[in-house]
Amino acid sequence: MTGRERLEATFEALRGRREGALVAFVTAGDPALDRLPAVLGALAEGGADIVEIGVPFSDPIADGPVIQASSFRALERGTTPRAILECLSRVDCPVPLLLMGYWNTVLRFGPEEFATRAAEVGVCGTILCDAIPEEMDEWFAVSRRTGLANVLLAAPTSSPQRLDAIARLASGFVYAVSRTGVTGARDEVPAEARRLVSDLRARASTPVCVGFGVSKPEHVGDICRFADGAIVGSRLVAHLHETGDRPDWEASLRTLVAELKAATRA
Amino acid sequence: MVVPASGRFGPYGGRYVPETLVPALDELADEFQRAWADESFQDEFQRLLREYVGRPTPLTDCPRLSEATGLKVSVKREDLCHTGAHKINNAIGQCLLAKRMGKKRVIAETGAGQHGVATATACAAFDLRCEVYMGEEDCARQELNVFRMRLLGAKVIPVSSGTRTLKDALNEAMRDWVTNVRTTHYVIGTAAGPHPYPYMVRQFQSVIGFEAKRQCEERYGQLPDAVVACVGGGSNAIGVFHAFVPEEAVQLVGVEAGGCGLESGKHAAPLNAGSPGVLHGSYSYLMQDEHGQVLPTHSVSAGLDYPGVGAEHSYLKDIGRVRYVSATDDEALSAFQQVSRLEGLIPAFETAHAFAALFQPGLFRKGDRVMVCMSGRGDKDMVAASRLLQL
Numbered sequence: 001m002t003g004r005e006r007l008e009a010t011f012e013a014l015r016g017r018r019e020g021a022l023v024a025f026v027t028a029g030d031p032a033l034d035r036l037p038a039v040l041g042a043l044a045e046g047g048a049d050i051v052e053i054g055v056p057f058s059d060p061i062a063d064g065p066v067i068q069a070s071s072f073r074a075l076e077r078g079t080t081p082r083a084i085l086e087c088l089s090r091v092d093c094p095v096p097l098l099l100m101g102y103w104n105t106v107l108r109f110g111p112e113e114f115a116t117r118a119a120e121v122g123v124c125g126t127i128l129c130d131a132i133p134e135e136m137d138e139w140f141a142v143s144r145r146t147g148l149a150n151v152l153l154a155a156p157t158s159s160p161q162r163l164d165a166i167a168r169l170a171s172g173f174v175y176a177v178s179r180t181g182v183t184g185a186r187d188e189v190p191a192e193a194r195r196l197v198s199d200l201r202a203r204a205s206t207p208v209c210v211g212f213g214v215s216k217p218e219h220v221g222d223i224c225r226f227a228d229g230a231i232v233g234s235r236l237v238a239h240l241h242e243t244g245d246r247p248d249w250e251a252s253l254r255t256l257v258a259e260l261k262a263a264t265r266a
Numbered sequence: 267m268v269v270p271a272s273g274r275f276g277p278y279g280g281r282y283v284p285e286t287l288v289p290a291l292d293e294l295a296d297e298f299q300r301a302w303a304d305e306s307f308q309d310e311f312q313r314l315l316r317e318y319v320g321r322p323t324p325l326t327d328c329p330r331l332s333e334a335t336g337l338k339v340s341v342k343r344e345d346l347c348h349t350g351a352h353k354i355n356n357a358i359g360q361c362l363l364a365k366r367m368g369k370k371r372v373i374a375e376t377g378a379g380q381h382g383v384a385t386a387t388a389c390a391a392f393d394l395r396c397e398v399y400m401g402e403e404d405c406a407r408q409e410l411n412v413f414r415m416r417l418l419g420a421k422v423i424p425v426s427s428g429t430r431t432l433k434d435a436l437n438e439a440m441r442d443w444v445t446n447v448r449t450t451h452y453v454i455g456t457a458a459g460p461h462p463y464p465y466m467v468r469q470f471q472s473v474i475g476f477e478a479k480r481q482c483e484e485r486y487g488q489l490p491d492a493v494v495a496c497v498g499g500g501s502n503a504i505g506v507f508h509a510f511v512p513e514e515a516v517q518l519v520g521v522e523a524g525g526c527g528l529e530s531g532k533h534a535a536p537l538n539a540g541s542p543g544v545l546h547g548s549y550s551y552l553m554q555d556e557h558g559q560v561l562p563t564h565s566v567s568a569g570l571d572y573p574g575v576g577a578e579h580s581y582l583k584d585i586g587r588v589r590y591v592s593a594t595d596d597e598a599l600s601a602f603q604q605v606s607r608l609e610g611l612i613p614a615f616e617t618a619h620a621f622a623a624l625f626q627p628g629l630f631r632k633g634d635r636v637m638v639c640m641s642g643r644g645d646k647d648m649v650a651a652s653r654l655l656q657l
């Protein structure tokens with residue numbers, strides 16, 4: 001089964017259970033990369049349906065302070081894209097994994113080689129925050145060939161024509177950015193997120209998940225009433241940073257994820 | 267040669283930005299095209315360049331510097347622009363556009379502080395709210411400019427992330443823009459960034475080269491043999507080069523910051539020692555490691571202390587039209603003193619790199635007529651210079 005097909009199957013199963021998807025984000029290399037398998041294990045056990053693994057980049061312009069700091073810690077620990085892929089080759093994660101990051105990482109690795117290697121180690125797709133459809137012909141071809149899903153971002157500022165293209169070209173799901181801004185926990189889910197999701201759903205049957213600023217079970221619950229899933233990043237990254245050194249960190253992460261997951265079933 | 271619609275210069279340029287920003291970039295590209303072709307916009311822009319900035323800036327012959335270098339040196343005096351550097355040409359143009367687009371808030375990044383000062387100045391004159399991102403390290407080494415910006419009514423936001431220099435100021439400004447894109451125009455201060463910035467900034471700065479070309483023809487009855495400019499992001503260089511690019515007989519030389527020397531790795535010379543990659547929304551030469559992480563830079567000059575470079579320079583390098591060299595901190599500081607003593611012209615540290623090329627062997631033939639773009643004056647660097655030089 002290709003990565004795309006695995007993601008399709010995941011959303012289909014969720015629909016069958018009348019649940020939204022809980023999509024969890026963590027930075028590879030924060031905590032140290034050798035703990036990533038345990039982190040993924042705890043996320044999956046807690047109930048995450050899909051996990052996005054952040055590939056740290058030195059200049060993360062789409063990220064707020066929490067993920068920036070996490071990326072820098074990961075880079076200081078010497079985390080490289082090669083080491084991340086190597087680590088994933090030894091993990092058998094029960095939920096689909098996506099790699100999330102910035103285009104220069106892929107470009108430097110070699111797009112063809114990156115996609116091939118990612119697919120080999122069981123990654124289902126990618127999310128590139130600074131890759132917009134009109135620049136990405138080559139990447140679309142490469143990811144299609146390797147079976148990787150190409151999750152595209154849609155923003156509240158995207159024009160109808162852009163939403164057409166995004167809905168048509170995205171695979172796996174469309175990442176609806178809840179607000180103009182960078183990643184980071186916020187107090188509420190803005191009304192424009194709902195509008196964006198319905199605009200996207202009117203265009204294609206690709207699932208739509210909402211992220212940026214989603215940090216509490218209430219947000220997840222709200223979002224799952226109008227979208228296919230909710231994406232939680234900064235909250236989990238901050239939690240791992242605060243609790244990662246405690247002996248019970250895995251249980252604590254599982255509990256947090258379980259609380260977030262429960263909200264997708266409401 | 268250049269395809270403004272796609273924003274590519276050969277393979278370089280493009281747009282690598284969060285989706286949220288794309289509509290604003292489209293709007294900006296459209297509005298710029300319309301404005302640039304609009305006589306009333308041009309009239310207003312030209313009037314401001316004349317009456318507010320003080321253009322045309324003079325071309326100054328430098329007899330003593332000529333004697334010291336064995337060249338015929340003249341200098342295009344962007345240091346005499348209002349606020350003391352070429353940056354104001356672009357800041358005025360973009361702030362006029364911001365007004366046209368109905369955006370009342372303007373943000374900018376700055377390294378040496380000259381672009382921040384220029385933007386703060388234009389915002390004061392046009393009644394726009396202005397916030398400037400500046401790396402903490404640059405705030406310290408260019409403290410006079412921090413005060414100037416505040417005096418002009420701008421808010422200066424020190425940036426403590428990453429390397430705390432120009433690169434991170436740009437990152438923070440981009441993050442602000444993603445957040446406030448509906449109400450805010452981002453005035454990028456150099457010929458880098460996503461389309462349409464490299465093209466638009468070049469157009470606003472091209473007045474430097476067009477004026478200089480006319481001045482050379484009038485005074486010497488011929489074009490110079492060579493034109494030299496320092497290259498940070500590349501706005502003064504592309505501004506002075508643009509008019510001369512089709513004149514194949516004119517040698518064009520861009521001077522990057524060699525820092526402690528290219529072999530030391532402590533420099534800011536992506537065209538000399540980098541490789542193509544994506545930073546700040548554009549594909550261009552970049553200082554990066556084997557994993558695509560952007561490398562820290564070093565230069566005595568805050569305005570050149572940047573790991574990337576404008577896309578058009580990457581293209582001009584690849585096709586061999588411009589020769590890109592570098593000057594070390596020491597060479598720049600030496601030229602800084604020479605030009606001050608020989609001509610009574612105190613250049614900015616950035617500009618001192620361009621002058622340093624005049625002293626490098628093998629670049630020019632004896633007797634060549636060489637025009638240097640004096641991108642800015644050195645007042646802002648007096649505190650740093652007094653620490654670095656024992657006089």
Ligand SMILES: Cc1ncc(COP(=O)(O)O)c(C=O)c1O
Nearest residue numbers: 380498499500501502569641642
């Ligand atoms: C006087 C002066 N020259 C040159 C530069 C470098 O910028 P650019 O390469 O865009 O001309 C700066 C930037 O701060 C500057 O202040």
